[in-house]
Amino acid sequence: MAITVRGIVQGVGFRPFVYRTARDRGLIGWVRNESDAVCLEVSGPAAVVADFLESLRSGAPPQSRVDSVEIEELPAISTQALADATFEIRSAAGDARPQPTIPADLATCDACREEIGDPNQRRYRYPFTNCTNCGPRWSIIRQLPYDRPRTSMAKFPICPTCQAEYDDPADRRFHAQPIACPSCGPQLRLLDAQGRVVAERDQALKTAGDALCTGQVVALQGLGGFQLLVDATDAHAVDRLRQRKHRPDRPFALMFPSLDAVRRCCLVSEDEVRELLSPAAPILLLQRMAATVHPADNIAVNVAPGNPYLGAMLPYTPLHHLLMKAVARPLVCTSGNLSEEPMAIEIDDALQRLGALGQKADCRAGKPDLPFGLGQPSREIIADLFLVHNRPIVRPVDDSVARIGPDGLQVLRRARGFAPLPIRLNFAAPTILAVGGHLKNTVALVMGGDRSPSPPAPLPSTGEGEQLPASVVLSQHIGDLESTLSVSVFRRAIDDLLDFFVVKPQVIACDLHPDYASTRYAEELACELRVSLVRVQHHHAHVAACMAEHGLEGPLLGLAWDGTGYGTDGTIWGGEALLCHGAEYHRVAHLRTFQLPGGDRAARQPRRAALGLLYEMLGPHVFKERQVENLSYVAGKWYSESEQQTLAAMLARGLNCPRTSSMGRLFDAVAALCGLGQEMTFEGQAAMKLEFAAEAEVTESYCIPLQASAGGLIADWEPMIRQILDERLRNEPVGRISTRFHNALAGLALDLAKAVHCDEVVLTGGCFQNSLLTRRVRQRLLEGGYAVYSHQRVPPGDGGIALGQIFVAARKTQGSIDVSGNSR
Numbered sequence: 001m002a003i004t005v006r007g008i009v010q011g012v013g014f015r016p017f018v019y020r021t022a023r024d025r026g027l028i029g030w031v032r033n034e035s036d037a038v039c040l041e042v043s044g045p046a047a048v049v050a051d052f053l054e055s056l057r058s059g060a061p062p063q064s065r066v067d068s069v070e071i072e073e074l075p076a077i078s079t080q081a082l083a084d085a086t087f088e089i090r091s092a093a094g095d096a097r098p099q100p101t102i103p104a105d106l107a108t109c110d111a112c113r114e115e116i117g118d119p120n121q122r123r124y125r126y127p128f129t130n131c132t133n134c135g136p137r138w139s140i141i142r143q144l145p146y147d148r149p150r151t152s153m154a155k156f157p158i159c160p161t162c163q164a165e166y167d168d169p170a171d172r173r174f175h176a177q178p179i180a181c182p183s184c185g186p187q188l189r190l191l192d193a194q195g196r197v198v199a200e201r202d203q204a205l206k207t208a209g210d211a212l213c214t215g216q217v218v219a220l221q222g223l224g225g226f227q228l229l230v231d232a233t234d235a236h237a238v239d240r241l242r243q244r245k246h247r248p249d250r251p252f253a254l255m256f257p258s259l260d261a262v263r264r265c266c267l268v269s270e271d272e273v274r275e276l277l278s279p280a281a282p283i284l285l286l287q288r289m290a291a292t293v294h295p296a297d298n299i300a301v302n303v304a305p306g307n308p309y310l311g312a313m314l315p316y317t318p319l320h321h322l323l324m325k326a327v328a329r330p331l332v333c334t335s336g337n338l339s340e341e342p343m344a345i346e347i348d349d350a351l352q353r354l355g356a357l358g359q360k361a362d363c364r365a366g367k368p369d370l371p372f373g374l375g376q377p378s379r380e381i382i383a384d385l386f387l388v389h390n391r392p393i394v395r396p397v398d399d400s401v402a403r404i405g406p407d408g409l410q411v412l413r414r415a416r417g418f419a420p421l422p423i424r425l426n427f428a429a430p431t432i433l434a435v436g437g438h439l440k441n442t443v444a445l446v447m448g449g450d451r452s453p454s455p456p457a458p459l460p461s462t463g464e465g466e467q468l469p470a471s472v473v474l475s476q477h478i479g480d481l482e483s484t485l486s487v488s489v490f491r492r493a494i495d496d497l498l499d500f501f502v503v504k505p506q507v508i509a510c511d512l513h514p515d516y517a518s519t520r521y522a523e524e525l526a527c528e529l530r531v532s533l534v535r536v537q538h539h540h541a542h543v544a545a546c547m548a549e550h551g552l553e554g555p556l557l558g559l560a561w562d563g564t565g566y567g568t569d570g571t572i573w574g575g576e577a578l579l580c581h582g583a584e585y586h587r588v589a590h591l592r593t594f595q596l597p598g599g600d601r602a603a604r605q606p607r608r609a610a611l612g613l614l615y616e617m618l619g620p621h622v623f624k625e626r627q628v629e630n631l632s633y634v635a636g637k638w639y640s641e642s643e644q645q646t647l648a649a650m651l652a653r654g655l656n657c658p659r660t661s662s663m664g665r666l667f668d669a670v671a672a673l674c675g676l677g678q679e680m681t682f683e684g685q686a687a688m689k690l691e692f693a694a695e696a697e698v699t700e701s702y703c704i705p706l707q708a709s710a711g712g713l714i715a716d717w718e719p720m721i722r723q724i725l726d727e728r729l730r731n732e733p734v735g736r737i738s739t740r741f742h743n744a745l746a747g748l749a750l751d752l753a754k755a756v757h758c759d760e761v762v763l764t765g766g767c768f769q770n771s772l773l774t775r776r777v778r779q780r781l782l783e784g785g786y787a788v789y790s791h792q793r794v795p796p797g798d799g800g801i802a803l804g805q806i807f808v809a810a811r812k813t814q815g816s817i818d819v820s821g822n823s824r
Contacts, residue, residue, distance in 0.1 A: 001049060002041050002074055005056065007067035008421065009038045010146035011102040013132030014064050015089050016174040021055050023169065028085040033092040033145035035502075036099035041074065042087075063103050063133070063279055067424070067471075089175060092145035098501045099447065100422040100473050102137055102146050105223055105397060107281035107316035107417070109134040111172060116318050117325075122161070125202055127319035128186045128391065132176045134279065138420055138476075139224040139397045140178060143500065148177040152392040159184035186391035188319075191347075193356040193381050205319070208387040209326030217241050219336050219354050219383035223317050224397025224416055224476075225343040226336025226350045228383060229255075233329055235300035241332065242302065244382040246339045250682040251304035253283045253311040253399065255333040257324040262312050264297045265289055265330070271404045280417025281316040282400040285309045299330060308692055311401060316416075319389075335398055338382065340482050342489040345393040347386070354382040395496055396489065397476045403771065405790065406778055412769055412795050414442065415477040422471035423793060423803060426551040429470035430813060433494065433505035433525075434805035435518040437538065437798040439683070441478040441490055444802035445497045446470045446810065448506070472548070472806050473497065477799060481517040491521060507813055509534045509805035511541070513566035534809040538565030539576045540585045541804030542764040542796075547580065548807040549800075550789050554581035557588075557758040559749055559777075562765035562797065563603065563664030563683070572596070574662025574765075575715065577752045583811030588756055589706065589713035591666060592616075595657040597647050606668035606686040607638045607678040612660075613669050613721055615651045638678060663745075663767050666717060670741055673724055674734045684766070691770050694742060695735035701743035706751055713755060715748055746776035750784050760787045766797035 005014070010033050018031045018040055025048050031040035042049060053069070060066055112129045115121045123129045130136065143150040148158075158166060162181050165173040173179050180186060182201075189197055190204035199207045208218050215237035218229045228245065230237045232254050242248055256262045259276065266286035268276070275284055288299070288310045304310055313333070315321040324331070335343045336354060344350040352358035401413035411418060430448040448470065475493050479486055498504070510522035512535045519535075526533040536544070542565075543558030558578040567573035568587075575591030594616040602608035639647060650657055664687065671686035672678055676693065680686055702720035706713045724737055753761050761781050768774050774790065781788045794800035 001043065002072040003039070003053075003056070004070040005038045005040075005066060005068075006036070006070070006099065007101070008063070008065040008103050009060075009101055010144070011137045011141070011177070012063040013061045013175075014038055016132060016169065017059075017061050017064075018056070019087060019089055019174075020169055021052060021059070022087040025052055027052060028087055030088050030090045032090040033101075033147065035093075035144045036097060037101065039093075043074075043085075061133070063106060065421075092147045097447075097503070098144040100420060100471050100501075101144065102141060102420070104280065104417050104419055104421055105137050105139050106134045106279040107314075108318055108321060109279075112318065113321055116322065123181055125205075125322060126180075126182050126185070127188060127205065127317070127322055128178075128180050128389070129318045130176065130178050130180070131172045132174065133172065135176075135178050136223055136391075138395070139416075140391070140394055142394055146177060151177060152394050153178050153180070155392075156180060156185055186389045188387065188389050191351070191355075191386040191388060193351075193384060193386070195347075195351045195355065195357060195386075198385065204387060205322055206326060208385060209323055211385050212323075212327050212331065213329075215240070216384040217244065217382065219350055219386045220319070220323070221345075221347065221350070221386070221388040221393075222319070224393060224395070225345040226354065228332070228334050228336050228354070229323075230332045231327070231329060232299050232303050232332045233297075235302055238300045238302050238332060241334075241382075244380060245334070245337075247334075248681045249305060249685060250339075251307050251309075251311060252332040252334050253313065253401075254299070254303065254330045255313050255315060255320065255324060256330050257315070257328055259314065261297065261330065262286070262314070265299060266310055266312055269404065271408070275402065275404065275409055276312070276314050278417075280400065281314060282402040282411070282417055283311045283313045283413075285401070285403040285412075286312050297330070303332060306689065306692065313399065323387075333399075336383075340480060340486075342479055342486050343396050343398055345396045347388050350383075350386060350388075355386060356381050395476070395493070400477075405771070405792075406775060407790055407792060410790065410792055410796075412797070412799075413440070413477050414474060414793075414795055414799055418793070419476035420473045421793075422473050423549060425470045425472060425548055425807070425810070427469060427810070427814075429806075429810035430506040431503050432507045432509060432806055432809050432813075433498070434509040434802040434809065435490075435494065435511075435522045436478075436802035436805070437511050437541075438513070438516040438518060439480045440795070440798040441481055441518060442799050442802050443475045443478070443490070443494050443497065444472055444806050445501060445503070445505075446472045446806050447501060447503055470810065472803055473501070474794060474800075474803055487517050487521075490518065494521075494525075504529060505531055507532045507534055507809050509536055509802075509809035511535070511566065511801070511805070512537045512568070532813070534805075534812055536805045536808045537568060537573075537585070538801070539573055539765065540578060540580070540808060541801045543578055543580050543585070543762050543804065544583075544807040545794055545800040545804035546762045546764045546789055546791055546796075548803050549791060549794055552760065552762070552789065554579075554760070555758060556580055556760035556762055556789075557753055557756045558585070558762040558764060559752065560765045561663035561767035563662055563767075564660075567661075572658050572660035572662055574660060574664055575666065576661065577713070577756065579756055579758065580762075583808045587712055589715060589752055591661040591663060592714050592716045592718070593659040593661045595651055595654065596660050596662075596665060597650050597657050599656050599658055602665060602668075603680075603683070605679045606672035609665040610669040610672040611638070611647065612651075612657070612665075613717070617718055617721065620648065620652060638672075663765070667767065667770075670721075670724065670737075673721070673728060674737055675728075676734065684769075687767070687770065690738050690741070691772050693735050694738040694772055695733070696739070696772075698736050698739035699743070700736075700740050701747050702740050704744050704748045704751075706748075706755060713752070715752075720744055742770075742772050742776050745773060746780040749777045750780045753781060753784060753786050758786075760789065762789045764791065764796050764800075768796045
C-alpha cells in the first residue's frame with residue numbers, strides 16, 4: 001500500500017512517528033520526505049495495516065497537521081520478501097513541487113529545558129539544544145524536503161554521539177535535523193560595539209547577563225534576528241534604549257524568567273497561560289497588576305507608559321532560558337532595529353546599524369528624538385554589547401503578538417510560531433502572489449496545480465482527478481515599507497517565497513493605491529513575468545481576509561474600520577460598510593467624509609483630524625471667537641494666529657486636504673477633543689489613549705444617525721461631536737465620554753446590520769485591535785441575532801491584507817486560469 005500524507009508533516013517528527021508506529025506493529029516498508037508531502041509504503045496483514053492507518057490520522061505528533069491521507073493499493077509482496085524485509089526511513093526525494101509541509105519555529109520543549117539545566121547532561125547550559133519536538137524550523141530551512149543538508153545547519157558536521165542519537169528510534173532526537181551539542185554545534189561570542197570579541201561560549205552568556213544587570217543594552221542574535229535587551233526594572237536603562245532607538249512612547253515587549261514572574265506582574269487567565277506555554281510562545285497582551293510585592297518585579301513605568309497592558313512572553317529558546325535565569329528579572333525584548341527599519345539578522349549588518357561601525361562622527365548619545373515618521377535620524381550606538389552565534393539565519397522572523405479575545409486567540413502580528421503555517425481556502429486556486437499593503441506588510445502565496453484522487457472536500461472534477469482546496473502561505477511580518485531598507489526586505493521576502501516553493505505566479509494581486517511601494521513592485525513584477533495584475537481595494541481585502549479565514553462566501557456585511565485605504569472614488573476610505581459576496585463588493589455605507597489638513601501629517605497630529613471635523617461643521621468660522629456653541633475655542637487654542645491663517649486657507653481651497661471617511665481619524669479627532677494628545681509618536685497612540693480612558697460601567701451612548709444618499713447610507717458623526725464638545729465645556733469626565741463614544745460605534749454597527757439585512761457580519765481593520773470596541777460591537781450584534789466573525793489566525797490590521805488579496809484574485813480568475821496554469 002502506497003500512502004501520501006499532506007499537511008504540516010515535515011520538521012515535526014512525523015517520519016520517526018511513522019517508523020515507530022509501523023515497527024511496533026511488525027509492518028514492513030519505508031517512509032521518506034518529499035517536497036510536497038511525506039510518502040510511505042507499508043505491507044502486512046490487512047487488519048494491522050488498517051490499525052496503522054487509523055494511528056496516522058489520530059495519533060500524529062502534536063505539532064503536525066494532517067490535511068489528507070491518500071492511499072493506493074500495490075501488488076502483494078511475497079512471503080519470502082516479507083520475512084526478509086523491515087521498515088526504514090529513506091533519504092528525502094525532491095522531485096515534486098514543494099508544498100507548505102513544515103511548521104513554524106517551535107519553542108523549547110520541557111525535556112530540552114530540563115536537559116540544559118542538568119549538570120549531568122552533556123548539553124548542560126548549551127544554548128542551541130533542540131529535538132524533534134522543538135527548535136528552529138522556518139528560520140533555518142533553505143529548501144524542501146526538510147533535511148539537514150537543506151538547512152543552515154548543513155555547515156555543522158554531526159559528531160558521533162549526536163549521530164547515534166539521530167539514528168536511535170527510541171531517542172527524541174531520532175531524525176531531528178537541527179541536532180547539535182557543544183562538540184559539533186553552533187557557539188556563542190560576545191562582541192563590543194566595535195565588533196571585538198569580549199568573551200566566548202558560556203562565558204559570553206554570563207558576561208552578557210552581568211551587563212544587563214548593570215543597565216547596559218545588549219543586542220542578542222536570537223532565533224529569527226537580533227533583539228535589543230535591557231533591564232525592564234531599571235527606568236534609566238529603559239529610557240536610554242528609548243533615546244537610542246528613537247522610540248519615545250511605543251510600548252516595549254517584555255520577556256519574563258518564568259510563568260510565576262508573569263503572574264506576579266499581570267492578571268493571567270487559564271487560556272492565556274496555555275498560549276504563553278504553547279510552542280508558538282507569542283508576545284501576549286496581558287492586563288498589568290496595579291502593584292507588585294517583590295522589588296525585582298517592579299516594571300519601570302516607561303516600559304509601557306500609560307498602558308494598562310503589558311506585552312509579555314516567556315523564554316522560547318535555550319539561549320533565552322539561560323539568559324533569563326542569569327538575570328532573574330524581566331527584560332525589555334524588542335526588535336533589533338532603529339524605529340521604522342527592518343530587524344537585523346546578520347552580525348555585520350547589526351554592527352553597522354546597532355553598533356559603532358555605522359556611527360557618524362557627529363552623533364551623540366542622548367540626542368533628542370525626532371518626531372514620528374519625520375526625517376532619518378543620525379546613526380548612533382544603540383547596543384553596548386552583541387551576543388551572537390554562528391548559525392546562519394535564513395530569513396528574518398520577528399516575535400508574534402497576540403491576545404485572548406472573545407473567540408479565543410487573536411493574532412495581531414503574525415511571525416514566529418505562526419508563519420509559514422498555511423491557511424486553507426475552501427476552493428482550488430491558481431498560483432497567485434499577493435504583495436499586501438504599505439504598513440505592517442506581509443506577502444502571501446497560494447499554489448495551484450494540486451491533484452488528488454481522494455480530496456478532503458468535494459470540488460468540481462477537472463478530468464484528471466479532483467482539485468485540492470488551495471493553501472495560502474502568509475509570510476512572516478515584514479513591517480512598514482517606509483524606508484529603502486524595508487522595501488529591500490519586502491522584495492527579498494517575495495523572492496524567498498517564490499524560490500522556496502519553486503513557482504512562478506500566474507496572477508499577482510496588489511492594493512488599489514497607486515503610490516504604495518508594494519503596488520509599484522507588483523506592477524514591475526507583473527510586467528517582467530507577463531502575468532495578470534489584480535488590484536484589490538484595501539477595505540475589500542480586509543473583509544476578504546476574514547472571509548478566507550472562516551471559509552465564508554457571503555453575502556455578508558463587512559465592517560472595515562481603519563485609518564487609511566485608497567477608495568475607488570479617489571478619497572481616503574476607512575469607515576466602511578461593504579456588502580460582500582465572493583469576489584464582489586458594494587459600498588453600502590460609510591462615515592460622513594471630512595478634510596484632513598496636511599494629508600499624511602494628520603496621521604501623526606490628531607488635532608488636524610479634529611480640525612477637519614470642526615471645519616466641516618463650521619466652515620470658515622472655525623477659528624473665530626464666539627461662534628456656534630464655542631466650538632471655535634477648541635480649534636483656536638491648538639494653533640498660533642499665523643498657523644490658523646495657513647490652515648484656514650488650505651481648508652478653504654482644499655489644498656493638501658484630502659477627504660476621508662476614516663474611522664481611525666475619527667478616533668484621533670475625538671481623542672484630541674478630549675485633550676488626550678494633539679500629536680503622536682507612533683501609529684494608533686491617540687486611539688489607544690481614548691480606549692484606555694474608558695469607564696467600563698458606563699452604558700449611555702451618543703447617536704450616530706444614518707442618512708440616505710445617492711452613494712449609500714452615510715453615518716453622520718456631527719451630532720455626536722457637538723455633544724462631546726458640549727460635555728467637554730461642562731467638564732464631563734473623559735472616561736465617560738470615551739465609553740459613550742465606543743458604545744455609539746457599537747450602536748452604529750447594529751444599525752448598519754439592520755439596514756443591510758445580512759445575517760453574517762465581519763469585523764475587520766486596524767480599529768478592531770481595540771479590545772473595548774471589538775467587545776462592545778460584537779455584544780450588540782450578537783444580541784441582535786447576527787453571526788459575528790473576527791480575525792483569529794491573521795491580524796485584523798494590514799498584516800492580513802495579503803490573504804484578502806489572494807481570496808479576491810482567486811475568485812476573480814476562476815474559470816479563466818486553471819490550477820495547472822493553462823488559460824481557458
